[in-house]
Amino acid sequence: DTGVSQDPRHKITKRGQNVTFRCDPISEHNRLYWYRQTLGQGPEFLTYFQNEAQLEKSRLLSDRFSAERPKGSFSTLEIQRTEQGDSAMYLCASSLVNDRKNYGYTFGSGTRLTVV
Amino acid sequence: AQSVTQLGSHVSVSEGALVLLRCNYSSSVPPYLFWYVQYPNQGLQLLLKYTSAATLVKGINGFEAEFKKSETSFHLTKPSAHMSDAAEYFCAVSRTGTASKLTFGTGTRLQVTL
Numbered sequence: 001d002t003g004v005s006q007d008p009r010h011k012i013t014k015r016g017q018n019v020t021f022r023c024d025p026i027s028e029h030n031r032l033y034w035y036r037q038t039l040g041q042g043p044e045f046l047t048y049f050q051n052e053a054q055l056e057k058s059r060l061l062s063d064r065f066s067a068e069r070p071k072g073s074f075s076t077l078e079i080q081r082t083e084q085g086d087s088a089m090y091l092c093a094s095s096l097v098n099d100r101k102n103y104g105y106t107f108g109s110g111t112r113l114t115v116v
Numbered sequence: 117a118q119s120v121t122q123l124g125s126h127v128s129v130s131e132g133a134l135v136l137l138r139c140n141y142s143s144s145v146p147p148y149l150f151w152y153v154q155y156p157n158q159g160l161q162l163l164l165k166y167t168s169a170a171t172l173v174k175g176i177n178g179f180e181a182e183f184k185k186s187e188t189s190f191h192l193t194k195p196s197a198h199m200s201d202a203a204e205y206f207c208a209v210s211r212t213g214t215a216s217k218l219t220f221g222t223g224t225r226l227q228v229t230l
Binding site: 004033035040041042043044045048056091093104105107108109110112 | 125152157158160161165206208217218219220222
């Protein structure tokens with residue numbers, strides 16, 4: 001078990017460019033979450049998946065944001081036409097949920113996006 | 117809607133002193149409550165969680181928290197601070213279970229001085 005992996009750790013991009021982040025959850029975990037954390041704030045929920053199904057999206061997730069989890073394993077978060085306000089740490093977390101128990105979250109180390 | 121309020125964005129204690137980080141919650145249903153720690157440029161690590169069992173919850177690294185329904189509080193304490201405890205601490209609440217969407221507070225930065 002290598003934990004939740006996020007790639008890249010850091011990304012600097014010019015305003016207007018598209019960026020894509022990847023998250024590899026713990027292999028047996030069926031839920032995957034994306035959060036955004038801006039400087040000096042707590043993480044804010046963006047979206048989550050149960051296997052490959054995207055079950056909830058926050059109003060924070062504008063039309064420029066899209067997330068996928070095509071085979072119920074890794075997930076990608078894409079931001080199109082980046083804006084300076086998108087600069088933040090993007091955190092991924094995974095968890096195992098079954099009929100018997102909820103096992104809680106494991107967070108990755110995050111991808112820090114800087115839009116210049 | 118659920119929310120948490122963390123009182124004090126910065127707390128400074130001497131090494132060996134008591135650590136007290138405050139968290140008050142608002143929830144229309146019995147909440148699940150969490151404390152997470154975040155070190156610089158890292159993700160979040162779970163310290164402890166309250167899931168409607170014992171009201172006094174013990175976590176990792178010597179931390180504990182007590183759920184007080186009458187005060188809608190879930191304060192985090194540690195009897196004796198260590199330099200390695202310096203970090204950002206987040207209180208969080210979820211509605212329906214430990215793997216549900218979390219709503220975080222704004223965080224408290226703990227500084228430990230010699």
